[in-house]
Amino acid sequence: MPEGHTIHRLAEDHLARFGGRPVRVSSPQGKFSDSAALLDGRVLDAVDAHGKHLFLGFGGTGWVHIHLGLFGKVGFGGAPAPPPTDTVRLRLVSPAAHMDLRGPTTCALITDPEKRAIHDRLGPDPLRARDDGTGDDGEKAWARISRSRTTVAALLMDQKVIAGVGNVYRAEVLFRHGIDPYRAGRELRRAEWDAIWADLVALMREGVRNNRIDTVRPEHTPEAMGRPPRVDDHGGEVYVYRRARMACLLCGGEIRTETLAARNLFWCPGCQRA
């Protein structure tokens, strides 16, 4: 499942390719046809992202709410668009570009109040934080984490607690702060949470910029350590994610893996202590 940085990047990419001009909207697969007919020829004038939810705004007509889920895919291409296959749920076409959405969990036309209701049930998103202090901050997440008996690794994956963090960022941010993933939320100290939130803001912004997840500090890059770069279809340099049974870059101990909150958790028992 894509993590939040991918969705925020998709929002930017849609605005760059289709923003401010009329867009041809269709649903070759048919499941979104009625809504596509309402949107066809209207101007895409806003985009938004919150966690793993993407919103494409068409003025007074409403928002297209997209959640990719496990299998959804967005594909951008040039113009003219090739004939669509019947797996395309949503197609956008401009004179210069096209976009095909396939296999999303959600693709629905919603109103402003319906969009607000989605925001209300999601936790704060590190990518919605603003440098001037407006936007999301870690307070709402801390209020829930600090009184929870649930493990911090599970809390970080709970989109109602914090939105946009997925399996890679949760493993990596806990490693970077030396926190045992099995610690209960209420055993986390306030200063630790503030550091985790600030780190997620920085790491995920970099993820949007580079369109991949890199979490190693400058002294642990392949160049700095004289080691070969990581080979993995996720790309990016990381400390523990998908490095089970390999040597920790810091302590040399063995990285471990176990299933937690339905996903594989990775951590270094040597560096991450209770």
Ligand SMILES: [Zn+2]
């Ligand atoms: Zn280690």
